[in-house]
Amino acid sequence: MTLEIFKAKEELRNLIDSYASLGDEKKIAAVMDLFTADINYKVYMNNFLVSDVSGRENMEKDFNKHASEVKTYFTLNGQHQVEINGNNANGVSFSQLKMVRENDGKDILTDYSVKYEDTYVLQDGKWLIKNRIGYFFIIESRVLNN
Template identity: 70%
Template sequence: MTLEILNTKEQLRNLIDDYAYLSDEKKISEVVNLFTPDVVYKAYMGDFLAGNVSGRENMEKEFNVHASHVKTYFTLNGQHSVKINGNMATGISFTQIKMIRETGGKDVLSDYSVKYDDKYVFQEGKWLIKERIGYFVIVEARELKN
């Protein structure tokens, strides 16, 4: 494995970690800048297509609406494997996402186990996500006892 490949893998890992960090902090305008202007983002809950957005502007609107309903996000990234082909790459990553929302005056924790299938492209001197498909494999919600 060449130094260039190792460097690219690190940059791609940093990209998905930045997505998690910025999302947790609800820095949506910075999150969408991790994507290409023509991004396609889909989210499946089981077999149901729960989200389908394209373009940064639409993504920012959708993400802001979602974030407005969430009190706290906490994301933990796990495995991340990539295949690099010049200025393009594909990747699979696994993530645990926890979200706290208020429902009926009570805090409810939603716990998501997610597999992301990504397509990346190197543009303007940096790697960006061109397509992201999130498969929410396990979803659990429970009331928090404060």
């Protein structure tokens, strides 16, 4: 592995981790800076397409709406595998994502096991997410007993 490839892999891992950290903090405008202007983001839950959003402006509206409905996000990232080809790359990453929402005065925790398939591009010296498909495979909800 060349030093250039090693550096690119580290930058791409930092991109994925920044997406999770900034999202957890609900810093939506900062999350948008991680996407290309023509981002396409699809979400599948139990093999059904539930969201297909294109363009950074539409993504920001969608993310802000979602964040307004969630009290707390907590994300743990797992493995991240990438293949780099010049200024383009493809990657697969895995995450455990927890969301707390309030329903009828009770906190409801939903735990998601997610696989992301990404396409990345290097623009102006910075790696960005161009396409993202999130596969939410395992979804479990329960009332939190605080």
